Amino acid sequence: MSAAANTAGETVRGRGLRRLLIILLALLAAHSVYRIFYPSVEWRQKTTVTIEVDGEIRSASSVVSLNVSYGPALLPEIKPIQSRQRGEAVVLEVRAGEYLFALLVPADAMVSRYYIGELFGEATAFTRAHFLRRLPAKLQTMRASQELPKKLYPLLVSFDDIADPKTVRRVDPDDLAASFGAGVALQSISLEITDEKVTKGRIEQVLGWWCDYRKRRARLNGSTSIAISDNELSNNLGTGAFRIGDCT
Amino acid sequence: MSISPELMYAILSMDAYNRGYGAGIADGGQGDLDGLGDAIGTQIGTATVVARSSSDENSDEVVAGFYAIAYDWNGQTVISYRGTWFDKLL
Numbered sequence: 001m002s003a004a005a006n007t008a009g010e011t012v013r014g015r016g017l018r019r020l021l022i023i024l025l026a027l028l029a030a031h032s033v034y035r036i037f038y039p040s041v042e043w044r045q046k047t048t049v050t051i052e053v054d055g056e057i058r059s060a061s062s063v064v065s066l067n068v069s070y071g072p073a074l075l076p077e078i079k080p081i082q083s084r085q086r087g088e089a090v091v092l093e094v095r096a097g098e099y100l101f102a103l104l105v106p107a108d109a110m111v112s113r114y115y116i117g118e119l120f121g122e123a124t125a126f127t128r129a130h131f132l133r134r135l136p137a138k139l140q141t142m143r144a145s146q147e148l149p150k151k152l153y154p155l156l157v158s159f160d161d162i163a164d165p166k167t168v169r170r171v172d173p174d175d176l177a178a179s180f181g182a183g184v185a186l187q188s189i190s191l192e193i194t195d196e197k198v199t200k201g202r203i204e205q206v207l208g209w210w211c212d213y214r215k216r217r218a219r220l221n222g223s224t225s226i227a228i229s230d231n232e233l234s235n236n237l238g239t240g241a242f243r244i245g246d247c248t
Numbered sequence: 249m250s251i252s253p254e255l256m257y258a259i260l261s262m263d264a265y266n267r268g269y270g271a272g273i274a275d276g277g278q279g280d281l282d283g284l285g286d287a288i289g290t291q292i293g294t295a296t297v298v299a300r301s302s303s304d305e306n307s308d309e310v311v312a313g314f315y316a317i318a319y320d321w322n323g324q325t326v327i328s329y330r331g332t333w334f335d336k337l338l
Contacts, residue, residue: 085305104305106269106303106305107305108269108270217306217307219302226301226302226309226316227299227300227301227316227318228299228301228302229288229298230288231289236302237304238304238305238306238307239306240304240305240306240307240310241304241305243306244305244306245306
């Protein structure tokens with residue numbers, strides 16, 4: 001091949017690379033502009049449950065990751081706010097073999113004005129893109145642990161038989177003694193923004209049936225039917241109340 | 249005053265968007281996880297909730313953005329549903 005042909009080839013390649021670079025820069029710029037109008041924020045938060053057992057204080061925590069992004073509502077069916085969660089419920093061993101679970105609050109409820117919005121005292125909360133843009137600074141103000149008001153408590157449950165998910169029962173935060181016996185009382189449930197790792201593995205360690213039920217998409221009473229036609233707790237709770245995601 | 253079936257169906261079709269996970273409005277209840285509430289037996293006018301789909305975040309229904317609720321109204325079953333959220337599929 002001649003030197004002229006080589007030079008021509010390199011020129012064509014050079015033009016191609018330049019075009020590719022321009023396209024990539026344009027895409028990057030478009031994405032940056034898109035994110036200005038439609039921001040996305042991710043953070044980790046730690047929930048800590050503290051109880052008193054026979055005069056001794058015990059606590060357990062769990063860290064979940066939340067991602068909230070705002071997008072264009074091009075069609076009526078498209079929700080402008082999208083939220084995702086990773087992590088698992090708080091597991092607290094009250095007495096040997098007896099566990100208290102503070103279940104996951106669904107991501108969309110977590111980011112609603114009745115959760116984070118309530119803590120921030122913002123009526124509009126996540127319903128506006130401008131709030132998401134201010135959210136990172138707001139989150140920094142929540143690094144100190146703060147006690148949740150009772151209306152924001154996660155659902156508390158326990159099992160009569162930890163090996164049998166059908167035996168799940170609701171725990172009254174005002175009366176832990178009714179579930180665990182005299183001498184047991186809830187002290188607080190608190191929330192803080194954290195850099196700690198997302199909690200993983202504790203639920204599967206304690207609930208030996210979790211992975212099997214997750215694979216079968218079964219609710220805690222074993223049902224896989226789409227329709228739920230009673231208020232029985234085991235027919236209403238699924239594996240997602242304890243951990244979001246697949247088996248580890 | 250009796251309500252026309254057409255108006256009641258319109259109300260119930262809208263109601264599916266306001267109950268269960270990801271409800272469009274909230275009533276400020278405990279944790280407010282389910283919008284206006286979707287417990288079996290909940291009343292909306294003269295209609296009563298008799299069944300619904302799961303709000304569990306690991307369920308196929310939620311992953312697909314689907315939610316359905318059934319009412320008993322004047323002896324007939326009315327099914328109302330919403331979905332699919334496109335953003336859930338992206």
